[in-house]
Amino acid sequence: xALLGKAALAMWWDMAPEMRSDFEDWHSHxxxxxxxxxxxxxxxxxxxxxxxxxxxxxMYELDTHEILSSAPYLAHLNAPTPWSxxxxxxxxxxxxxxxxxxLSCGGSVAGHALTLRLSPRPGAAERLQAGLQDLAQRLVMRxxxxxxxxxxxxxxxxxxxxxxxxxxxxxxxxWVLVVCGYxxxxxxxxxxxxxxxxxxxxxxxxxxxxxxxxxxxxSAVPTDTSN
Numbered sequence: 285x286a287l288l289g290k291a292a293l294a295m296w297w298d299m300a301p302e303m304r305s306d307f308e309d310w311h312s313h314x315x316x317x318x319x320x321x322x323x324x325x326x327x328x329x330x331x332x333x334x335x336x337x338x339x340x341x342x343m344y345e346l347d348t349h350e351i352l353s354s355a356p357y358l359a360h361l362n363a364p365t366p367w368s369x370x371x372x373x374x375x376x377x378x379x380x381x382x383x384x385x386x387l388s389c390g391g392s393v394a395g396h397a398l399t400l401r402l403s404p405r406p407g408a409a410e411r412l413q414a415g416l417q418d419l420a421q422r423l424v425m426r427x428x429x430x431x432x433x434x435x436x437x438x439x440x441x442x443x444x445x446x447x448x449x450x451x452x453x454x455x456x457x458x459w460v461l462v463v464c465g466y467x468x469x470x471x472x473x474x475x476x477x478x479x480x481x482x483x484x485x486x487x488x489x490x491x492x493x494x495x496x497x498x499x500x501x502x503s504a505v506p507t508d509t510s511n
Contacts, residue, residue, distance in 0.1 A: 287388040288326035291349040292435050294383055294460045296495055297375040298338040310367050312502055317509035318360060324351035327505050331397050331498030341399055341498045352382045353440035361445035372450040380454040383435035387417050390424035390431030393503045394464035398471040401457035401493040408488030415487030419478060428470025435460040471497055
């Protein structure tokens with residue numbers, strides 16, 4: 285697998301322009317190091333909206349799905365730092381999917397990322413996954429692209445955390461498709477052909493919510509943030 289593990293945490297939210305500088309300082313210098321200190325967190329990557337909007341996309345790569353309900357991780361979620369407590373209410377329109385990796389092909393860190401949120405039609409999950417698996421093998425060799433990753437949300441059996449309560453609760457995306465590339469134009473073309481709504485429905489998708497194109501802001505592994 286290209287992703288570093290069998291699970292991933294995928295999140296989207298909006299951050300107001302007047303909070304962006306404080307957010308990026310906190311997220312890079314406190315939040316990422318805190319999360320990457322949790323056993324099983326392998327890599328953290330942040331992208332920002334390529335159109336200059338408020339959108340943020342973050343993905344954590346994890347050893348296993350069980351990390352999401354582990355005691356060290358829950359300890360942070362239920363006892364946020366003062367800086368985290370101040371920043372959490374500014375995570376607007378949060379979508380937070382705690383996922384198992386269904387497929388991972390090619391690289392997971394590149395200059396640009398396209399994310400799609402989708403669901404399979406009833407009875408079509410295997411067909412949709414197979415179709416995306418076949419597509420991935422071809423797309424990762426297309427000029428401008430380097431990787432395609434499919435994730436499926438599965439809620440761990442835990443209570444609502446303190447961080448979630450501060451944010452006012454989170455929405456979830458059922459399936460998450462992340463395509464990485466070094467040319468924005470190559471990702472834009474995908475939304476018109478191979479990953480258009482019609483193409484996804486033909487493979488078995490019930491719905492496909494285009495959630496955005498993003499540019500890389502920061503990526504780190506545990507050794508990058510350890511003292």
